[in-house]
Amino acid sequence: MTSTSKKVGEKLITEIVQPNVSNFIKSLRDIGYTFEVAVADVLDNSITAKAKNIHIYCVPSPNTTFAMLDDGSGMSTSELVDAMRLAANDPDKAREGSDLGKFGLGLKTASFSQCTNLTVLSKKNGSVSIKQWDLEYISRENEWFLITPDINEYRNIPLFDEFIQQDNGTLVVWQGIDTFTESDIPLKVDSLRDHLSLVFHCFLEGIVPGQKALRIFVNGQQLNPFNPFNPKHIATQQLMTEKIKYLDSEIRVEPYILPHHSKLSQQEFEKYATNEGYTKSQGFYLYRAHRLLIHGTWWGMHRASDAHKLVRIKIDIPNNQDFAWGIDIKKSSANPVSEIKKDLKRIIEQVTVKGSRPFTGRGRKIEDKTTTRFWELVAENNEIHFVINREHPILKDMESKLDQSQQHLLNVILMGLESYLPLDAIVAQLNINPKKVKQETLINEDEIKILVENWRRSGVSETFIKELLKTEIYKNKETYFDNASSGRD
Numbered sequence: 001m002t003s004t005s006k007k008v009g010e011k012l013i014t015e016i017v018q019p020n021v022s023n024f025i026k027s028l029r030d031i032g033y034t035f036e037v038a039v040a041d042v043l044d045n046s047i048t049a050k051a052k053n054i055h056i057y058c059v060p061s062p063n064t065t066f067a068m069l070d071d072g073s074g075m076s077t078s079e080l081v082d083a084m085r086l087a088a089n090d091p092d093k094a095r096e097g098s099d100l101g102k103f104g105l106g107l108k109t110a111s112f113s114q115c116t117n118l119t120v121l122s123k124k125n126g127s128v129s130i131k132q133w134d135l136e137y138i139s140r141e142n143e144w145f146l147i148t149p150d151i152n153e154y155r156n157i158p159l160f161d162e163f164i165q166q167d168n169g170t171l172v173v174w175q176g177i178d179t180f181t182e183s184d185i186p187l188k189v190d191s192l193r194d195h196l197s198l199v200f201h202c203f204l205e206g207i208v209p210g211q212k213a214l215r216i217f218v219n220g221q222q223l224n225p226f227n228p229f230n231p232k233h234i235a236t237q238q239l240m241t242e243k244i245k246y247l248d249s250e251i252r253v254e255p256y257i258l259p260h261h262s263k264l265s266q267q268e269f270e271k272y273a274t275n276e277g278y279t280k281s282q283g284f285y286l287y288r289a290h291r292l293l294i295h296g297t298w299w300g301m302h303r304a305s306d307a308h309k310l311v312r313i314k315i316d317i318p319n320n321q322d323f324a325w326g327i328d329i330k331k332s333s334a335n336p337v338s339e340i341k342k343d344l345k346r347i348i349e350q351v352t353v354k355g356s357r358p359f360t361g362r363g364r365k366i367e368d369k370t371t372t373r374f375w376e377l378v379a380e381n382n383e384i385h386f387v388i389n390r391e392h393p394i395l396k397d398m399e400s401k402l403d404q405s406q407q408h409l410l411n412v413i414l415m416g417l418e419s420y421l422p423l424d425a426i427v428a429q430l431n432i433n434p435k436k437v438k439q440e441t442l443i444n445e446d447e448i449k450i451l452v453e454n455w456r457r458s459g460v461s462e463t464f465i466k467e468l469l470k471t472e473i474y475k476n477k478e479t480y481f482d483n484a485s486s487g488r489d
Contacts, residue, residue: 022139025112029135033113035180035188036195037332039068041110042172043196044291044331045083046070047203047214049170055217057158058189060182066114066174069159074124074168083107084120084131084146107172108133109329116176119149121160124168130154136176193218194226194275201225202290228285228295229312230272235259239351244343249318251340255351258310261434269435277432278309284344286325286334287316293331301341302348306427311355313347386421388414 049072111118119132132147163171204225206213216223237257244251286294326335
């Protein structure tokens with residue numbers, strides 16, 4: 001029997017094999033950050049440093065440059081060197097509750113994904129330090145040489161003067177940006193504003209315990225928080241908060257059901273749809289220490305559907321549970337362990353039943369016995385059909401005036417309308433432009449008035465009038481309704 005293991009105390013034969021730095025840098029830059037995700041990752045450091053104000057500028061001249069200045073605690077030279085070190089943190093080490101980092105990679109990997117030159121200037125107790133990673137230089141030298149540049153070279157960099165005037169704070173500068181061009185800046189800045197307003201809305205709202213409201217400025221414009229749950233709207237349903245105990249920590253779960261589009265203005269409806277739309281924005285919103293990480297996912301525990309597109313469930317976890325959620329370096333991917341999923345599945349079942357009511361509840365009105373409707377919902381042989389109500393008084397009155405051949409033709413026309421009801425187009429428009437779908441405006445009130453007057457003059461029975469008054473065509477025209485029921489013109 002042979003064994004490849006070494007005996008205890010036996011000296012291993014080793015040799016140092018350095019990685020190819022140039023190739024390693026290319027791999028390091030290709031982790032998959034978008035611009036806005038990269039900026040958010042860098043901004044996490046400012047929040048950890050207790051910053052109250054964060055200013056961001058992205059400008060095209062003389063070369064595309066990105067700068068972020070905070071008024072946090074700042075760093076000494078030794079602290080800055082350590083911050084510039086890759087994998088500066090032990091991911092298994094306990095962190096302060098407000099610490100949004102984990103791997104000690106965010107500042108570097110996020111920056112490298114967008115640029116080839118990362119410079120950090122930091123001031124602590126009035127003393128300024130500056131360090132730089134130049135990836136092109138590192139690649140040429142094939143060593144991780146950290147540069148100490150001349151600070152005077154940065155006097156024309158955006159936010160430099162503001163940095164110098166502060167007692168403490170940090171200025172992060174990206175140069176050699178090669179992931180977008182100058183012409184892309186307006187669109188990139190707009191996307192950045194939307195992303196930061198969402199990801200850090202708890203901080204911007206001032207609802208993080210023990211912290212004052214954070215202020216973030218992008219190209220001079222202060223950001224307003226975007227709370228995806230629209231909690232201040234009177235029609236938003238906030239269901240009972242549940243606390244899940246996992247190991248020695250607590251997971252806070254807050255389900256919300258957003259208002260039906262009929263309760264919102266067009267502007268508000270579009271705002272809370274987000275760029276992805278309501279259907280893709282349903283599901284869980286995972287926060288770690290009040291910072292949004294993942295949103296709009298069911299983690300494979302539930303199928304996204306239009307009926308549940310108003311359901312959004314907030315999960316807030318402490319920063320010592322990363323291992324249980326599989327959070328990646330970019331903070332843009334996660335998947336909870338099976339033990340936690342069991343509780344989440346139970347919550348999904350409870351919430352989605354209520355979350356579908358704004359739609360199914362409205363649908364049930366089609367079966368309302370107090371109103372005679374044009375359309376009925378019929379279920380038979382495990383199939384559901386929308387059919388025209390053949391007992392509608394107006395339809396019955398029309399049939400009574402037709403001969404048998406004409407009645408047959410009318411029935412074929414009605415069957416054709418039912419069979420070829422453009423359901424796909426209707427669903428698509430209700431998802432995309434529900435506020436613009438206005439079917440009832442197609443009814444001409446003058447034509448209705450003439451019809452009623454003709455019936456009245458022709459001496460229709462009171463029984464027929466009462467049946468007419470139960471139809472939706474009149475229930476939706478209350479003023480004229482009253483006149484019709486009282487016999488007044």
